Every structure is written in structure tokens, then in C-alpha cells.
Amino acid sequence: MFRLFFRRKPRRAPVNARVEALRAQAKAELPPRLAELAALHGFQYRKIFIKNNVSNWGSCSSLKNINLNLRLVELPRELQDYVMLHELCHLKYLNHGKEFHALLESVCPGHRELARRMKEYKIR
Numbered sequence: 736m737f738r739l740f741f742r743r744k745p746r747r748a749p750v751n752a753r754v755e756a757l758r759a760q761a762k763a764e765l766p767p768r769l770a771e772l773a774a775l776h777g778f779q780y781r782k783i784f785i786k787n788n789v790s791n792w793g794s795c796s797s798l799k800n801i802n803l804n805l806r807l808v809e810l811p812r813e814l815q816d817y818v819m820l821h822e823l824c825h826l827k828y829l830n831h832g833k834e835f836h837a838l839l840e841s842v843c844p845g846h847r848e849l850a851r852r853m854k855e856y857k858i859r
């Protein structure tokens with residue numbers, strides 16, 4: 736009886752069809768757009784990872800890898816670009832200091848208004 740109890744497989748979360756559909760769309764759409772924006776503005780990153788998390792829309796590591804949330808594809812195009820350009824600027828400044836914002840404004844004019852609009856969207 737104990738054995739039966741302990742041998743039971745851990746319960747796995749059911750594969751969420753919606754998340755998998757978003758992941759497929761994100762993998763098809765986000766890497767080419769990030770590459771395009773990077774080339775346009777002279778940024779060089781190492782790798783892009785598509786993540787499924789609720790903590791951020793994107794992040795940039797000190798190893799120059801960029802992580803993007805798969806739910807970005809549900810946002811308007813200009814906000815997708817804003818997030819990607821924001822993370823690309825972190826390749827040069829790993830903070831939100833003055834230089835970071837000046838650089839971001841130069842590649843993404845009106846970025847503060849776009850940042851404000853991002854607040855209307857929650858990662859679900």
C-alpha cells in the first residue's frame with residue numbers, strides 16, 4: 736500500500752493549448768523582429784530565449800542574451816517593438832539610468848509614453 740502511494744507519478748500540469756499556440760507564434764515572430772531591430776540600430780546580442788513567465792515582458796542578461804515573454808505577441812506591434820528595443824538598450828546599460836533612457840529615446844522616440852501604455856497590459 737505504501738508502495739502504491741509512493742509510486743504514484745507526480746501530477747503534471749496539463750499542457751495548455753493556448754500557451755503552446757502563443758509559444759509557436761512567438762518563436763516564429765519575435766526572433767526575426769529582434770534581429771531586424773538589432774541590425775537597424777547596431778546592437779549585438781548573443782541568443783534570444785522565448786519564456787513563459789509572469790514576472791516580466793523581457794529581460795537582458797549580462798551575457799548579452801535576451802529573454803522575451805511569449806505573451807508579447809498579444810500586444811500591439813509598437814509595444815512589442817518597445818519591449819525589444821528596451822532590452823536591446825540593456826546590452827549597453829544594465830540599468831535604467833540617464834544614459835539608458837537617452838539611448839532608448841534615440842532608437843524608440845516617445846518611449847516613456849509607450850512604457851506608460853505597457854501598464855495597461857498584465858501578463859496572464
Ligand SMILES: [Zn+2]
Nearest residue numbers: 821825830831
Ligand atoms: Zn529595463
